[in-house]
Amino acid sequence: MFRRVTTLFTSAPKPSLLNQVAYGCSLYTTRMSDSEHRHVHSDCGYPGLKELCKGGPGVGKGTQCTRIAETYGFTHLSVGDLLRNEISSTSEYGDMILETITKGKIVSSEVTVKLLKKAIETSEADRFLVDGFPRTEENRVAYEQIIGIEPEVVLFFDCDEEEMMKRVLHRNQGRVDDNIDTTIERLKVFEAYTLPVIRYYTEKGKLYKINAIGTEDEIFERVRPIFST
Numbered sequence: 001m002f003r004r005v006t007t008l009f010t011s012a013p014k015p016s017l018l019n020q021v022a023y024g025c026s027l028y029t030t031r032m033s034d035s036e037h038r039h040v041h042s043d044c045g046y047p048g049l050k051e052l053c054k055g056g057p058g059v060g061k062g063t064q065c066t067r068i069a070e071t072y073g074f075t076h077l078s079v080g081d082l083l084r085n086e087i088s089s090t091s092e093y094g095d096m097i098l099e100t101i102t103k104g105k106i107v108s109s110e111v112t113v114k115l116l117k118k119a120i121e122t123s124e125a126d127r128f129l130v131d132g133f134p135r136t137e138e139n140r141v142a143y144e145q146i147i148g149i150e151p152e153v154v155l156f157f158d159c160d161e162e163e164m165m166k167r168v169l170h171r172n173q174g175r176v177d178d179n180i181d182t183t184i185e186r187l188k189v190f191e192a193y194t195l196p197v198i199r200y201y202t203e204k205g206k207l208y209k210i211n212a213i214g215t216e217d218e219i220f221e222r223v224r225p226i227f228s229t
């Protein structure tokens with residue numbers, strides 16, 4: 001079985017650098033029952049909304065985060081992109097990150113939170129959409145401790161495993177992890193490490209499940225009410 005996760009965060013305007021962070025959304029497929037998820041409701045207004053988006057590999061997190069950011073004025077921070085930028089730079093972490101991504105494993109929180117913090121601090125923006133993070137409970141705790149913000153809303157993009165695999169294999173961006181073996185591993189990692197994060201936010205009453213099957217436009221229309229007051 002395949003599973004996927006995507007994450008986005010939005011943040012509320014705030015005074016200090018770290019307060020600016022918005023939690024994003026994640027996309028993933030899951031075996032959780034619908035009763036475990038909250039659904040988007042009309043009183044989830046913006047501004048003041050902090051969002052976290054979750055979903056599995058290829059579910060469309062990045063695609064939807066880009067549209068959300070453009071439409072609602074967020075700065076889109078993809079942690080995957082931050083990590084890939086490190087690989088192509090002279091970063092001391094480059095080799096480790098490449099090996100980790102190639103295997104479909106998770107980079108340590110020490111590195112990812114450091115990169116996120118730097119991206120936020122060097123940006124002049126005051127609202128961010130964080131995509132594809134946190135992927136583990138350790139990520140979540142480290143992020144909330146260091147960034148100092150807990151998301152109010154977590155978007156969960158739900159898609160069947162076969163469709164996620166199909167989207168990954170057709171992504172055509174030359175990524176080292178866009179292959180069958182790595183994606184299967186990523187789905188296992190999702191189930192073992194990311195699903196607990198989803199459950200955490202479900203229990204906190206912050207999870208919003210979005211059906212990620214359909215066209216990009218159709219999915220965006222399902223997301224839109226969350227950002228529209």
Ligand SMILES: Nc1ncnc2c1ncn2[C@@H]1O[C@H](COP(=O)(O)OP(=O)(O)O)[C@@H](O)[C@H]1O
Nearest residue numbers: 006057058059060061062063167171214215216
């Ligand atoms: N609703 C959709 N239907 C079909 N393909 C999609 C859809 N949304 C995104 N894609 C495509 O699927 C691939 C993975 O999308 P991406 O946004 O990178 O997902 P993720 O960030 O969750 O891994 C891309 O090639 C993208 O163009």
Ligand SMILES: O=c1ccn([C@@H]2O[C@H](COP(=O)(O)OP(=O)(O)O)[C@@H](O)[C@H]2O)c(=O)[nH]1
Nearest residue numbers: 057058079080100101104105106107132133
């Ligand atoms: O918080 C994160 C985000 C990404 N990754 C690594 O980067 C890869 C690609 O992540 P990305 O979000 O770009 O993938 P997507 O889900 O969009 O396909 C993951 O499989 C991990 O190896 C990580 O370790 N921690």
Ligand SMILES: [Mg+2]
Nearest residue numbers: 061062080132
């Ligand atoms: Mg992505």
